Amino acid sequence: MEILHSILPELIRIIVCAVCGAVIVFGNALVMGYAERKLAGHIMLRPGPMEVGFHGVLQLIIDGLKLMGKQLVVPQQANKPLYMLAPILSFAPVFVPLLVIPFSDKLQGFDINIGLLIILAFASINVLAILVGGWSSNNKYSLFGAFRSVAQNVAYEIPMLISLLAVVFMTNTFSLKEIAAAQSPVWFVIVQPVAFLIYIVAMVAETNRAPFDLPEAESELTAGFHTEYSGMAFSLFMLAEYANMFIVCSVATVFFLGGSSGIPLPYFEYSGAVWFLVKVYALMFFLVWIRWTYPRTRFDQLMNFCWKYMIPFSLVNLLITVVMVKLI
Amino acid sequence: MMISANLNTYLIIAVILLIIGLYGMLQHRSLIGMLISSEFILNGAGLNFMAFNRFVAPNPAVGQIYTLFIMGIAAAEAAIVISIIIAVYRKYGSEDPERVQDMKL
Amino acid sequence: MKSYFSELITGGWSLILGLKVTIKAMFSPIVTVQYPREKIEITPNYRGHIDLVKDAETGAHKCISCGSCMRECPSGCIVVEGEKREGVKGKVLTVFTLDFTKCSLCGACVEVCPTKALDYSNEYELAGYARSDFHYDILKRLEERE
Amino acid sequence: MIVFKYIAEVLFYAFMILTFMGGFMAVRSRLLMHAVLGLAVSLLGVAGLYFYLGSPFLAMMQVLIYVGAVCIMIVMGVMLGNTPDQLAYKNFEGRNTILAAFACALGFVALYVAIGQAKFAPAAEKVGDMSIRFIGESLLFQYCLAFELISVILLTAIVGAIILARGGREEEAK
Structure with a gap:
């Protein structure tokens, strides 16, 4: 009894965290899947999904059921264990970063002083999953998609890290909560506009979305690394992509948009999450917006942009930040 | 007796990592297999540093810094080895180390 | 060196213009017809069977x-x-x-x-x-x- | 709270098994791709062990650098340089395996005995703590030269890798 008494609060906390993580991952995929198709439709002067439910709000649920019912096809020449492992490897790590994101002052799984490192470390596993999935499908399109994904992710991780480091230098901590708290008068988007811009571009590239969606370029590679995947395996990749979008947008919110700060609401320690989610979904809207605006870049353009513009600019920005922090 | 709070446990794990790396080094007949094995050896060294840092060292930052350096060197080494492998593959059409016999690439 | 920066500025400006075009399109009324639900009047010049x-x-x-x-x-x-x-x-x-x-x-x-x-x-x-x-x-x- | 200790102990065993299984997979699998994944699994296990050694910072760095960069680089190498099947199978033929196993067993026994014999006295007093702040300060003041050398090595590695990997391409173009 005593044992139960001692571990019960912590146990409840872990269970609540896990449930909330699952709710965020699946709910976000539903909301973003619907919003993406609806926004894409309206940008193209068409209404988007309209049939299932009022203005098609139930479309994604139907799609999910359909994907669950579909057969999971394994190509004959594929490397079966790795082929089955890749979607799980892509999907499983997205839960960990959600634990350290401060949704509001008190709504946070765990406040660890290396929160940023946890997010970056577990985000990098996704690349491995894409690579394994692309290789094990034994299909040239998948392999090309995986290759591109790796080159792109490795290249764009550098400016992303450096632009985040500029903020870390100003706040002197890796803890996401303290970084969010450090921008109570001015958001860092005003202090660090260059870092913010670089982060936004790198974020689009890291989540493999248009205009940097070369790993899954439909017109060239059919569907890139998940060409051969069907049914649940495919939907796990999609869930992971949307969850990754949520995570990178949350990081942008915490680092540049003041976390959960905003107009005070009652019980602000908890209700700040409303502002946090508003900011996150505004950024997600921006991601969808640019996806349906810009054409896909060519691969050499993508690499040139990273190595010739993003990295030098982020380094100069870091240098200026360091000097300013030292002077002030 | 908690096994996770004992210096010898970590030392033995590090030794096993070293042995795994050594075995792979001796047995694998491809350059990449040898590179993979060398990563095990480096990791064994890193784990050793961390173990001594935790249980013996007076300054707990030293071991962590050494392990960080090992990681940095491992990354640099992997980059160099991979580019050498690509160059070798281009030249000989194989990555069998026994076929790489010319002194000049 | 000069073209490096001018390219950045003109490129960035064109990106912003592109965003403006799509956001305008997003808020303009849709032009497609929900076909089986509603139909448009067919032109009398249409040559069917x-x-x-x-x-x-x-x-x-x-x-x-x-x-x-x-x-x-x-x-x-x-x-x-x-x-x-x-x-x-x-x-x-x-x-x-x-x-x-x-x-x-x-x-x-x-x-x-x-x-x-x-x-x-x-x-x-x-x-x-x-x-x-x-x-x-x-x-x-x-x-x-x- | 004793329950937590037991849970931690069980997790420690899990990480240890993960490390060894990954290692076994890396050296015994016929496909190089499986070997790299074994390496990744093993490195994740080692990251867990770092956590037990009181440094979550290093555990995360291990995941970030090894799994996120080194493993991916090796996988790229595996894909670029196609290993023929007979070469992969040659690894497991002949008396090489037995000799290697024998040598490794010998080395293990020698080191095991050495560890059993050695006595390590804990330091009388400890200065500083395990925090990232202290690591950073040590890195930039006390070990500044080593830090600079590492950055030079990394720069050389980048330049060298580019030169090595590009060299063949230009020759082919001619």
């Missing part, structure tokens, strides 16, 4: 069963049959069918008709489950159009 013209005065067709269209049709997809009846001048049309699976919509039958009894219909929903769905009985269609 042939139909018999209904005479405005008598309410009947003007076909004299001469068979010109049947002879003229390059695909041979029209069948016209007429018969003599007591008390009626000329032939009475009994069968007028069109095998739409062979029709090439050339319009020769409409051109050749001496009484202008044929015209193009506005029918555009032309999907069917079997080949026999496209064997149209034009005479029956005329009666159903009352």
